[in-house]
Amino acid sequence: MSGLPDASFAPPTGRRWARRIGFAAVVIGVASYAGSGFYFVQPDERAVVRRFGRLTGAEKGPGLHYELPWPMGRVDRPKTTQVRRVVVGMSPEDRLLIQQGDVEAMMSSPQSDVLSGDINILKVTLIAQYRIGDPTRYVLRTIDPDGLVRQAVQATLIEALSRMPVDALLTTDRIAVRDAIEARSRALLEQYETGVTLVSAAIQSIEPPRAVIDAFKAVTNEEYERSRKIHDAERDADRRIRDAQARAYERVQEASAYRSQRLARARGEADAFLKQHAEYVKAPDVTRARLFLAKMEELLPRVRMIVLDEQGGESPIELKLIEPRGGGGR
Structure with a gap:
């Protein structure tokens, strides 16, 4: 086996x-x-x-x-540093087609039509940028972040434009409207607690309907010209005011210097007089003689000597012994 x-x-x-x-x-x-x-x-x-x-x-x-x-x-794993972009209102492509007169594009973008405070229709294009600020809330509470941001910004846009007249929106208050929309939209998204943070909201265009755009442009140009003239006038007024203030300051400084000079001279003369008075009180005769001699020393160099012939038989001539300052007396 x-x-x-x-x-x-x-x-x-x-x-x-x-x-x-x-x-x-x-x-x-x-x-x-x-x-x-x-x-x-x-x-x-x-x-x-x-x-x-x-x-x-x-x-x-x-x-x-x-x-x-x-x-x-x-x-x-949401990307927290990525900045995303959504278009609110009229897309740039539709805007180009509308400018070219495409009726279908005009009818296909009703969401871009917004009423101003004085009941004028405006077509608006706004670019909103956002990022994920709170990943946990974003994952648990957000399904369509682009749609959420678009709706929040569009609601704020409609509210802001409905409070202002069309002329202000097209000319002077455009930046103020943008800032208001951005601040209000950011607060609204934070109130929703969806973890989405608005980075910026930039208005690309605010335009009236194509049928009246030429009239609106004419008004805009006139407003610009008016603002330019006001600015030039204010600048000229500021320049004139600055020049007047400079001249006034110069005059004040000159007057102040002259005042200081006169005060110093007056104080000096007063001090000299007080000293002379003190000496006069101590010795009146001596002081009087000294003052007389000092004055004579000042005056005698200007005295002219005149010799007269007493036998000439002429009438007496009245003479001034002291020649006036700068005079040319004989």
């Missing part, structure tokens, strides 16, 4: 091979399913993780993470 093969070393049958292959497939499937829970978050993303429908905690930052595979776990 030693020549017979050992049964323990018999090759596997087809059934054993099937069991082994099935077991290997199950192991590979389980490993693949478990490995599908690994996920990578990019630098511009934030991961919102839910397990059995509930949030697991804080948002996950960039890097490699693990969560239970679907359907037990779910990972959403």
Whole structure:
């Protein structure tokens, strides 16, 4: 019996091979399913993780993470730094077609028609930009972010334009309207708590219907010319006022300097007189003589000497001993 093969070393049958292959497939499937829970978050993303429908905690930052595979776990990775853009009102393409007189384009964009405060129809194009500010709220509460932003901005646009006359909207108050729409839309989106943050809302165009656009342009040009003339007049008035103020300041400075000079001179003369008076009180005769001599020293250099011939027989001549200042007396 030693020549017979050992049964323990018999090759596997087809059934054993099937069991082994099935077991290997199950192991590979389980490993693949478990490995599908690994996920990578990019630098511009934030991961919102839910397990059995509930949030697991804080948002996950960039890097490699693990969560239970679907359907037990779910990972959403919205891009928080990406700025998205939506058009509110008339699209640029429709605007170009309307300018070319395309009636179908005029009829196909009724959402761009807005009434002003004085009941005039305006066609408006506004570009709104937004980003995801709160990833958790965005994932849980937002389905169509573009539609949400478009509706919020359009509602604010209609409200803002309905409060102002058409002339102001087309000329002077366009920037103020844009700022009001942007602030109100941002507050409205924050009130919705959808995690969407408005970045900007820029008005691309506000135009009247094509049938009356020439008349509106004429009014706009006149308003611009009026504003320009007012600006030029105000600038000229400011220049004249500055010149007058400069001249007035110069006169005041000159008067102040003259006043200071006169006061200093008067104080000097007063001090000199008081000193002379003090000396006069001490020695009246000496002071009087000194003052007389000082005055004579001042006057005598200007005295003219005149010699008369008493035997000439002429009538006496009245003479001035002291020549007036600058005089040419004989």
